[in-house]
Amino acid sequence: MTASTTPSYDERLTAPASWWVIAALFGLSLALVFLPYGTIAALLALTAGTCLAGVHVSSQGSMRIRVTDRLLVVGDARIPLDVLGEPQVLRGEEARAWRTYKADLRAFMVMRSYITAAVRVEILDPDDPTPYLYVSTRTPDRLAEAIREKSGQAGTERA
Structure with a gap:
């Protein structure tokens, strides 16, 4: 008798939408800090800040639960x-x-x-x-x- 590999229960715990909004706001606030140094600096700060915060939210909020x-x-x-x-x-x-x-x-x-x-x-x-x-x-x-x-x-x- 072979065991089925299909889980009878499968759930992925992900971060709530509010965490992603906070990550975007973090990038925006970083852009505002760098705005006096020019538009390019502000865009780089926006991109880097949003990406770093997004990676943090993704890594801290994700978990999978399965029952096989x-x-x-x-x-x-x-x-x-x-x-x-x-x-x-x-x-x-x-x-x-x-x-x-x-x-x-x-x-x-x-x-x-x-x-x-x-x-x-x-x-x-x-x-x-x-x-x-x-x-x-x-x-x-x-x-x-x-x-x-x-x-x-x-x-x-x-x-």
């Missing part, structure tokens, strides 16, 4: 589904609590300040010191359902 037949893939991390417990959907105040005062320093956390919902999943592997995963997501119900569905399948395939 056997793995939960979050960025570069690949976590086998058979070591994950029951996913818990977190919204609003509960999500903020797990990001702040309830957080365990050993946890694997992928947080995005511009996303208020998350999924928390316990790690059941006794050899892994990581107690749980906390993943910011725009669609926590779909992610939790995909983890439940695929981890149930992974458990039956192993047995």
Whole structure:
């Protein structure tokens, strides 16, 4: 039996539009600083400032989350589904609590300040010191359902 490589859940977390507006405004403000040195200097500053800010926004805001037949893939991390417990959907105040005062320093956390919902999943592997995963997501119900569905399948395939 071959495992499907098509993810049952696939989400790309990207920076909100307001971050891109701020990047453009940064370039514009840099152009205004260099305007007394001439139009060419201002255009170069506009281009360089906007590009640098855009690269920063792109690198800080981008993350991919996938659930495949056997793995939960979050960025570069690949976590086998058979070591994950029951996913818990977190919204609003509960999500903020797990990001702040309830957080365990050993946890694997992928947080995005511009996303208020998350999924928390316990790690059941006794050899892994990581107690749980906390993943910011725009669609926590779909992610939790995909983890439940695929981890149930992974458990039956192993047995």
